[in-house]
Amino acid sequence: MWRFGMCLGALWILSSCSYSGINHTNGLGWQDVSLPENINSTAKWELIDEVSDNFNYVGKTAEFYDKWHDNHIRGWKGPGATYFSAQHSALENGLLVLSASAVPEPQQGKPADYGGFKSKKTIYTGFVTAKRNIEYPIFVEASMKISSLALASNFWMLSDDDKYEIDVTETYGDTDYNAKQMSTNYHIFKRDPGTNDYLEDYGHKAKHYQTPDKALLNKDFHRFGFYWKSPKHMEFYLDGKLVRVLSTETDLTDPDGHFFDRPLRIIFDMEDHVWRAKKGITPSLEQLDDPSKNKMYVDWTRAYRPVSSN
Known part of the structure; x- marks a missing residue:
């Protein structure tokens, strides 16, 4: 099920070493971080170099652009007040850094109507998209x-x-309660075949999970994982621990019967969501201008496929 052929990088067979911390790895990446035990025990796994990255670049180099689009692939500006901007992503000290800031009034454009709630584009955020699709397993x-x-x-x-x-x-990350919650979700959208406008959402079954010590996810680095086993079976992981199984036996439904049978593209971004903005939950200008609050960091991302069963 692989669109882009065999891996160009080396074959990485995951060891049984344990991951002793969740701090930034200072450019060392995931090499000493084993896969979740129940994943690692089922097969030998091969690193897919094309969609894995330590982000050890000095600025946005050709190597970075070989793997990533620095915005949405078709120019979507973002939901509600969100305004995706390539100027709001950066590579610093072995990290992908996405930031947010206020959009100057002349660049905000005309208000868009979201079911009676009107919003201009008032918040710049970073948005980075993988150039290559992934497929299961x-x-x-x-x-x-x-x-x-x-x-x-x-x-x-x-x-x-x-x-x-x-x-x-x-x-x-705006409150301690929210910052403890890893929120997972899926969507299967029905869209207008002519305009691509959203018509219906067959999914939208969010669930939330915490680390055992209820750590704040905005205070340190944590690992967020996803095992796409088949179109009808997926698993979510937090710091290597299984927290959710999404399958036709749990919450997964698709009236069209396709389920997750097509390639997907990895994305990192920040967004201001309309349903929260309607409640007045949106960053203030002071918060958007605060470098201790307005940044999201990605230390590394990795992808593996099974090459043989254990």
Whole structure:
């Protein structure tokens, strides 16, 4: 099920070493971080170099652009007040850094109507998209530190037809309660075949999970993982621990019967969500201008596929 052929990198067979911490690895990446035990025990796994990255670049180099689009692939500006901007992503000290800031009034454009709620584009955020799609079976994981804003810090995947979406984490950092919650979700959208406008969502079954010590996900790096075993079976992981099984035996439904049968594209971004903005939950200008709050960090992301059963 692989669109882009065999892996160009080396064959990495995961050891049984344990991961002793969740701090930034200072450029060392995932090499000493084993896969979740129940994943690692089922097969030998091969690193997919094309969609794995330590982000050890000095600025946005050609190597970075070989793997990543520095915005949405078709120019979508973002939901509600969100305004995706390539100027709001950066590579610093072995990290992908996505930031948020206020959009100057002349650049905000005309208000858009969201069911009676009108919003201009008032918040710039970073948005980075993988250039190569992934397909099952695959395990993907990212080490991230979310922002401390009322924006969603996101590690997610979307099909190129915009119909199938997996949210590995969509986590808000504006309160301690929210910052403890890894939110997972999926969407299967019905869209207008002519305009691609959203008509219905067959999914949208969010669930939330915490680390055993209820750590704040905006205070340190944590691992968010996703095992796409088949179109009808997926698993979510937090710091290597299984927290959710999404399958036709649990919450997964698709009236069209396709389920997650098509390639997806990995995305990192931050978003201001309309349903929260309607409640007045959105960053203030002071918060958007605070560098201790307005940044989301990705230490690394990795992807593996099984090459043989154990």
